[in-house]
Amino acid sequence: VEVEVRTPIGVQALRLYHPADMLTLNEVFCRGDYGADEALGTVVDFGSNIGVSAAYFLSRNTTAHVYLFEPDQRNIAKLHAQLAPFKGRYTLREVAVGLSDDAVSFCHEETGRYGGVSSALTQSWAATARTTTVPCVDAEKALRAIIARHGEIDVLKVDIEGLEAKVLKHLSATTRASIRSIYAEMDGRGTELSGFRRSQRGSIAVYRRIAHVAAAAERATA
Secondary structure, eight states: OEEEEEETTEEEEEEOOSHHHHHHHIIIIISOTTOOOTTOOEEEEESOTTSHHHHHHHTTOSSOEEEEEOOOHHHHHHHHHHTGGGTTSEEEEOOEEESSSEEEEEEEOTTSSOEEEGGGOOSGGGGGSEEEEEEEEEHHHHHHHHHHHHSOEEEEEEOOTTOHHHHHHHSOHHHHTTEEEEEEESOOTTOOOTTEEEEEETTEEEEEEOHHHHHHHHHHHO
């Protein structure tokens, strides 16, 4: 089914392939889980699914660029079709994200909405889900390369089914200082990040960089 959503750059059509995709649409466009303003520049999306969150970020303005990380091959063609209006403004890596460069067992259920590195999953659906081997990249290395290109990242979205806290803790202080906002699909209580203020928005842990940390990052790269 195709639905239309209002955005700062006009009405955008989104393709939903399964009833579960309506949940994603509601979370992203209606509930505003990943709230971003129209000054958005560089975004990194760990766990891009069929591209609904990327379409949200890309529709904040006509210049933002989004780096996507999605290993589920069933989602890749859907993602490209979803983002056809934004061709040239996104970069996709067909990989999982974790703590090291490796090949990992990746588990995904039939709707494509849920999937993650098998060793990190505790959800009931994982017991009967399909498993494949996919390449995995070190989150720290991936982000460092993007920061080297753009100077900083405006938004990092992390939805990788159980590895969110470990990946955030894995990031170096230098890398975190170059990220303005982080949205992680987890209960962030007990997972504080130095240099950030944390709040909880439903199932999303929101981290905002503290001003003096941003100033220090600017001096370090000057």
